[in-house]
Amino acid sequence: MFQTERTTWIEQRARAIGFDLCGVTSVSADSADSSSWPELARIPEWLALGHAGEMRWLSDPRRESPTQVLPGARSVIVCAVNYNSAHPYSTEFSATGSQEDSPRGWISRYAWGTDYHETIGTKLEALVNAMRAQFTEPFDAKWYVDTGPIHERVAAQRAGLGTVGKHTLLIHPELGSWIFLCVIVTTLDLAASSENPSAQFPPADVCGQCTLCIDACPTSAIVEPYVLDARLCISYLTIELRGAIPETLRPKMGRQVFGCDICQDVCPWNREAPTTKEEVFAPRGNLLAPELEWIASLTEEEFRKTFRASPIKRAKYRGIIRNACVAIGNSNVKRDSQTHQRIKKLLERLSESGDAIISEHARWALGKINQT
Numbered sequence: 001m002f003q004t005e006r007t008t009w010i011e012q013r014a015r016a017i018g019f020d021l022c023g024v025t026s027v028s029a030d031s032a033d034s035s036s037w038p039e040l041a042r043i044p045e046w047l048a049l050g051h052a053g054e055m056r057w058l059s060d061p062r063r064e065s066p067t068q069v070l071p072g073a074r075s076v077i078v079c080a081v082n083y084n085s086a087h088p089y090s091t092e093f094s095a096t097g098s099q100e101d102s103p104r105g106w107i108s109r110y111a112w113g114t115d116y117h118e119t120i121g122t123k124l125e126a127l128v129n130a131m132r133a134q135f136t137e138p139f140d141a142k143w144y145v146d147t148g149p150i151h152e153r154v155a156a157q158r159a160g161l162g163t164v165g166k167h168t169l170l171i172h173p174e175l176g177s178w179i180f181l182c183v184i185v186t187t188l189d190l191a192a193s194s195e196n197p198s199a200q201f202p203p204a205d206v207c208g209q210c211t212l213c214i215d216a217c218p219t220s221a222i223v224e225p226y227v228l229d230a231r232l233c234i235s236y237l238t239i240e241l242r243g244a245i246p247e248t249l250r251p252k253m254g255r256q257v258f259g260c261d262i263c264q265d266v267c268p269w270n271r272e273a274p275t276t277k278e279e280v281f282a283p284r285g286n287l288l289a290p291e292l293e294w295i296a297s298l299t300e301e302e303f304r305k306t307f308r309a310s311p312i313k314r315a316k317y318r319g320i321i322r323n324a325c326v327a328i329g330n331s332n333v334k335r336d337s338q339t340h341q342r343i344k345k346l347l348e349r350l351s352e353s354g355d356a357i358i359s360e361h362a363r364w365a366l367g368k369i370n371q372t
Contacts, residue, residue: 003191003292005069006135010190013080013130017123018278021080022176023159023193026050027066040064046227053231055240058169059147062149067183069149070142075190076154078159079127080170081120082272083110083281084178087288089265090256091216102291102339105324108235108259109178111311112288113281115258118309120145126181131188141186152181160193163206167174167213167263171206176273178263203261206269212264218252222263236258238314238323244357245326250364255327257295258312284310292331296324296346322361325350329365 007024014022016083017287027037043063052058062068066076088155090106110116118132124143132139144150151172161181162172169177207225214222221232234256245253264270286294287310300317307313312320325347333340347369350362 003189007190007191007193009134010077010127010131011193013134015132017124017126017192018081019079019127020082020179021078021161021172023078023156023200024190025076025155026192027075027080036063037065037151037154037158039157040151041149049229049310051114051223051227051229051231053236053240054242056238057149060149060324063151066150066155070140070185070187072140073185074186075188075192076150076155077127077190078156078161078186079120079124079182079184080156080161080175080179081116081123081182082175082179082274082276082279083113083116083278084176084270084275085109085112085282086275087283089111091265093289103255103333104259104289104366105255105292105295105327106261106289107257107287107312109261109264110180110281111258112283113278114284114309115311116281117145117147117282117311118371119278119304120180120182124184129186130135131186135188135223137188139186139188141184141188143182143184145182148183148185150183152183152346155183156181158194163204164218164226165213165267165269166207166211167222167267168226168228169264171267171269172272173206173269176265176270177274178270178276183301189269200359210268212266212268213355216223216262216266218262219249234262238319238340239285242316242319244360245322247364247370250326251330252327253331255292257290257292257323257327258315279284287312292328293343293346296321296350303342317359318355321350321358325358326363330366333367333369337369 042224047059066073128141128143153164156170162170166169172175176362217233221229234253238256238258305316328343333343347362347366351359353359
């Protein structure tokens with residue numbers, strides 16, 4: 001009972017700090033491998049198929065068990081924050097205006113506001129400090145906001161925060177999938193949230209026969225239900241991939257500049273998802289459907305200043321300019337318009353860049369707009 005009371009206190013304190021969800025899952029004290037969390041058993045096969053692409057950190061052996069992240073770990077506390085906003089989804093947005101309008105791109109919803117790593121990290125630190133003040137026994141704890149060797153979605157599912165859907169994202173029955181996940185790995189021996197008889201958990205299968213996310217993915221990245229090939233995913237291509245984007249995939253990327261929300265946009269669980277109360281996740285400046293000419297015209301210094309406190313900085317300058325070029329190439333700019341002339345000059349300048357990746361993608365975009 002003592003363990004259950006501590007778990008309840010942590011869950012209540014987390015909500016008081018500003019988390020929308022909080023749950024706890026246990027870690028086997030005598031296990032240092034994936035048997036502590038059986039859901040991890042398929043990860044080696046997924047990695048062997050190359051589905052992780054260049055994301056080498058996903059092969060970190062510490063990801064096999066929380067006990068390899070923190071020796072003596074007994075529990076993982078999982079928290080979530082809603083980042084959904086009242087603005088349109090990418091599938092509802094028309095990037096085309098009049099022929100004279102500058103074409104616009106799309107930035108993933110989670111990246112519109114202040115970097116969530118910083119915002120949520122502050123909350124996690126406050127929760128750990130509150131735990132140290134509440135519990136007299138000494139304990140170790142490590143917290144991560146999407147940065148540690150922990151499979152957050154597996155931990156979240158085990159902690160009762162939702163169920164992983166066919167698009168491989170966690171779905172909560174009320175919040176949908178528009179949620180940031182974060183974890184605290186601790187040596188505290190806590191009762192799992194599933195042991196609470198009043199806990200409400202979603203069914204094991206929340207997708208049923210629905211395949212909307214699979215059907216809507218432009219690059220067919222969801223190769224089978226619950227299996228994502230990151231090498232085909234637009235989010236991976238625009239953020240994690242550092243080199244050239246495969247030419248066969250470029251036309252399928254549309255005007256996505258940073259990340260992609262399509263599989264979430266079409267998910268029925270998101271149709272009535274509530275909006276966030278966190279103002280820091282509201283769109284900053286002109287990041288909601290930004291003009292592609294503006295992005296492609298940024299200097300490296302302007303990029304650093306503009307995205308200093310934004311998740312977008314992860315793609316780095318080269319990546320953002322590369323992505324903007326691809327989006328421009330897919331924008332169907334009319335050749336007889338003033339917009340075409342401006343964009344042509346911009347792409348010609350970029351095609352002479354000393355960065356081979358930028359110049360190559362600018363030349364590709366030039367070829368595309370000259371065909372329209």
